[in-house]
């Protein structure tokens with residue numbers, strides 16, 4: 584191993600509380616674009632969270648200090664040519680040339696970077712269970728302690744808040760941010776969204792929770808009023824009938840079956856910058872596949888038919904988003920132990936108006952292969968694939 588890489592790794596070992604980036608993949612077209620490393624405290628253990636940024640998804644893995652060094656040895660210089668370590672008082676940059684020559688540069692930093700993980704832990708709290716609405720929504724005791732049977736739900740809410748924060752933070756909004764949470768249900772995630780965006784990201788928001796059940800809408804609006812929450816309101820409506828004039832962010836989490844398609848269609852039509860949905864019960868496509876009687880080696884097994892229907896339903900959704908100029912990612916929402924409905928479709932609007940006929944062709948081929956006549960989202964958007 585070149586001496587400077589060894590020196591760099593020694594610096595990492597000494598300054599183990601710092602963050603780091605690995606970039607410039609050796610293979611130009613490597614799907615893994617870069618890695619961001621930050622120290623975290625998990626169950627009182629100091630670990631390092633590696634966020635692997637792939638072309639279309641992110642993956643996070645936690646390592647202890649020894650494992651971290653092993654991973655770095657694997658990555659440098661075989662996978663990445665650049666690495667920067669951010670220590671308390673300097674940035675240490677490792678640059679490896681294409682011929683394998685490694686150089687090391689250090690730069691003193693001006694700002695104070697004293698780090699305190701406990702402090703970070705406090706700051707990192709995206710959602711505060713002591714806020715009164717969590718008690719009113721039935722997630723906590725009056726004292727703000729999460730109740731035993733709501734622990735899983737709270738983990739899901741927290742994970743959701745983390746993902747939304749990472750998606751929204753880099754976005755630039757002018758003035759009020761218009762958001763619709765379609766199929767908002769009991770409002771857990773809508774309140775989490777409001778708390779995150781107003782209290783942590785200091786955004787001026789207009790969030791509408793769209794829900795078809797009048798009892799829920801009434802109850803939630805009472806809580807909103809009692810807590811005097813600005814920029815949050817529940818609207819009694821079906822997703823199909825709700826047509827927002829202005830929409831920056833569309834959220835639809837576990838809206839049943841084709842309600843997810845109605846939500847996506849509404850987001851696309853309104854030109855939302857960000858579309859985030861976690862699809863639920865994929866009946867429409869499964870029924871079409873069953874009706875066609877065209878089963879292959881996979882789909883002749885009932886459970887696999889069901890899983891394949893889920894994949895096809897969401898793949899076509901992702902392709903349709905791409906067709907309308909959304910860069911689309913499919914990511915895991917939360918571990919399966921907390922909910923089986925764990926896929927998140929994320930579409931970010933790009934400036935290109937794609938409308939690439941090849942995408943429609945891919946959809947047509949999928950439909951043909953599995954005997955599907957229509958995907959509901961095609962109909963909702965007037966497409967004919």
Ligand SMILES: C[S@@+](CC[C@H](N)C(=O)[O-])C[C@H]1O[C@@H](n2cnc3c(N)ncnc32)[C@H](O)[C@@H]1O
Pocket residue numbers: 765766767768769770771772793794795796820821822823835836837838839842863
């Ligand atoms: C499974 S819950 C999900 C609630 C919430 N988004 C979450 O993830 O915790 C789905 C909610 O969507 C509502 N819903 C289903 N179809 C709808 C439609 N077409 N229009 C409006 N709301 C709908 C249901 O009443 C239910 O409250």
